[in-house]
Amino acid sequence: MLENENKNTNDEYINNCEKACQHTSYSFSDRCKNLEGNAIREIFKLLAQPDIISFAGGMPAGDTLPKTDIKTIIAELLSSDKAVSLLQYGATEGYLPYLLSGIEYVKRVGINNISLDHILGISGGQQGIDLACKAFLNKGDKVLVENPTYIAVLHILKTYEATAIPVKSSDAGIDLVDLEQKIIEHNPKMLYLVPTFSNPTGRTIDLEKRKALAVLASKYNIIILEDNPYAELRYDGTALPAIKHFDKTGNIVYITSFSKTISPGMRIGLAVADPLIIRKLTIGKQATDVHTSTLSQAVVSEYLNRGLLSPSLEKNIPMYRKKRDVMLSAIEQHFPKCAEFNKPQGGLFIWVTLPESIDVSNKIFTQAISRRVAYVSGDAFHADGSGKNTLRLNFSNATEDNIKKGIAVLGDILKEHTAVISRM
Ligand SMILES: Cc1ncc(COP(=O)(O)O)c(C=O)c1O
DSSP states (O other): OHHHHHHHHHHHHHHHHHHHHHHOOOOOOHHHHTOOOOHHHHHHHHHTSTTOEEOSOOOOOGGGSOHHHHHHHHHHHHTSTTHHHHHSOOOTTOOHHHHHHHHHHGGGGTOOSOOGGGEEEESSHHHHHHHHHHHHOOTTOEEEEESSOOHHHHHHHHHTTOEEEEEOEETTEEOHHHHHHHHHHHOOSEEEEOOSSOTTTOOOOOHHHHHHHHHHHHHTTOEEEEEOTTTTOBOSSOOOOOGGGGOSSSOEEEEEESTTTTOGGGOOEEEEOOHHHHHHHHHHHHHHHSSOOHHHHHHHHHHHHTTOHHHHHHHHHHHHHHHHHHHHHHHHHHSOTTOEEOOOSBSSEEEEEOOTTOOTTTHHHHHHHHTTEEOEEGGGGOTTSOOTTEEEEEOSSSOHHHHHHHHHHHHHHHHHHHHHHHHO
16 A cells, blocks of 8 residues: 555656656756757758768768778777777877877878877867867857858857857958958957868868968967868868968967768867967866777777878779769759859868859758758858858768769759749
8 A cells, every 4th residue: 555655656746747847948058058959960860861862961981981990900909908908098188109190190281390298189170179169268259260161160169158250261261361350350269260171161271371370370369270170181282281380389279080081980089289278178178078089099090000091091082082073063064054163172072152042041952852862051151140042062972873863953953943033
């Protein structure tokens, strides 16, 4: 009897709680309550549908992921005397062999003469951006971003209650005149840039501008957060040094990642900066995730030390170049003539601009999804909410056949809408 009574009280309690929960409005922090999911992460849910041709994500092609090499490396590491330490907690700064390979690795973009106190192992490039924002930004601080810019930065800035100030950008990259004006007008803490094969535009900042940017950062004492995950994916032209290469005053925080060249699932990248900055990022990281997976760091370090990255890039780059070219010719063939698009020298994206009156964020997007093709509408990348007439197309992840089919479908839909304006 007592048991039953208890059970009834318990059930009643649970029922009451459930009712209460349905009516509760949680008191989320000011920081989080107005945050919306990142548009691409939301589109990912749609992409779970198997028959969708996706130009939406920024994923490396599945067949570039080095399954066999990673399997071999993990098997060897876990049968060695390092196994226990690789499965244990590690230092927040990073796993020493990984940091040493990182110091070698960043020489590829001209970052030389750094020591262990200039480098931090991070759990992907995104964490580097987050940690830098955590270290530098107070509520209300201003951060300059290219317009358009990497979507997640806009999201991260909101979580730190900072304000993104858009700076003009064109095929030649960020506009230095507008940049300097905005620096003077807004007194920003930071400028965020993806200098090479940018996400979303595929644009690259040239050598002279890189030098000028380093000078501007010193002159106005602002931080440049240089996010460079695509530099290795170059299909044409010659490699460029990082802006960090020209940094004489410690104003540049360099972030890179192995997500696009080895595996995004490993969640692994590097931050390089002045030791005082690295120390602050490290303290921030202690609170975030303690340290990056030691196993991932060990695997990537082995992968680099065994010289596996260059041959893998040599194999993957022609494949990506071909996909880019297939997409470019399909756009040429199927898109309305009023569509403007660039030919990126590398990276994973093509950027398309339509006449101002065409809005690809809404009806056209729904039509595309109903015909099983996905892309990301460009407004998601604009700090000022503009860009509804632009779209980002990823070419790395669909097959060549699907690129042709998907672009033909998009071309059809776009022509239907642009025909209306050409008749007006
Ligand atoms: C410009 C840019 N920065 C950072 C990231 C995040 O990379 P990771 O997977 O290394 O966190 C991406 C991923 O798409 C990106 O495009």
